[in-house]
Amino acid sequence: MTLTPVQEDAWLVIPLYEEARVVEDVLREARAVFPHVVCVDDASRDHSAERARAAGAVVVQHPFNLGQGAALQTGMRYVLEATDAAYLVTFDADGQHRPQDAAEMVQRARDERLAIVFGSRFLDRRTRPGLLKKLVLKAAVWLTNQQTGMKLTDAHNGLRVIRRDAAVRLDLRQNRMAHATEIVLQLGRTGLPWAEHPVHVLYTDYSRAKGQSLMNSVNILVDTILK
Template sequence: MTLSPPVEDAWLVIPLFNEATVIEEVVRAARRTFAHVVCVDDASTDRSAGRAAAAGAVVVSHPFNLGQGAALQTGMAYVLAATDAAYLVTFDADGQHRVEDAAEMVARARDEDLAIVFGSRFLDDRTRPGLLKKIVLKGAVWLTNQQTGLRLTDAHNGLRVLRRDAASALDLRQNRMAHATEIVLQLGRTRLPWAEHPVHIVYTDYSRAKGQSLINSVNILVDTFLK
């Protein structure tokens, strides 16, 4: 079987906070497809930064915890300033995103000349978040669409592909979960071409054990409402 060459013109941007258990494998798996990964360590108190670096990621560190939105902004700023990447891919550290989905989204951006590709777990039935989580996420989607004027099916999915011009237009100020709405709002204002792409979010035993699944969903809804 002929292996595809690694993607050279897209950088994965991974916000990182206390994911030492999984981040090394997440980065190693990503780098089988994407040549370049930057992790922004948001003042983790475990060995996350060292394990990300051991797996081959560039690691940029915050001196103290600033939140996921700030980590994304730092990662995007690094890629824009230090590389000539054509695309940036925002990607979670906990293993819930699939590298193959990210690669498909980059290919679609190239093929269709899209500046933005939003991942959506609700365009097919592969992702099974559970009833309560789905209700909370759908509520956040409705609020986001009211605020931004876009009509997305999954406004708070962390898997996104941004062409360089789209990433350059972002200036995130919301550091907590409301940054997801802020991203959609700022990207919508660019009038750049966009699409949604079906992705499969894998809710792992690890993420459920950390309590991320429902708590993050509630945080998204609260922060979106208060924004």
């Protein structure tokens, strides 16, 4: 088995909302590759923040629930102001993203001098989202590409690598799922080099039990239309 190199110059930025059941395991695996992690607890009502701290993450807390876009903006601001990280990696707290994929994306950004690397679950066949979810996501991608002028295959994947000079240009205002389109739009406007990278999104029993598999996709589509 090939060991994934530790990424010392990259910080994971993880929006956190009521993931107490899984966040310690997610962080234990992630910090084996990315020792530097900031979780932004978006006013969880469970013990998410305490368990994230116990797992070694820096935790910043919102006093009120502001939405995932706001949590990402808070986390990126923390990294930019408090660290000298070269790369920021947006990463989900529910176990759907793989640290190995994130590390490959950071390495690709270094090797190809890319400012942005978007994770895509549709560049290979490893991810199996289900037909209805796939159709909804594909519709959201088409709408995002129409709005932004980009040509992405998976515009609403939460796994992204953003180089520091690109991250400083982000100013997210959309707090709900439409923030994903906003990120694409703002990063596209920088004119900095970007690419997509194939990733394996893991649809776990936990995420399906929370209703994330389909409902998040519907929310993405609705917010994209209303943006």
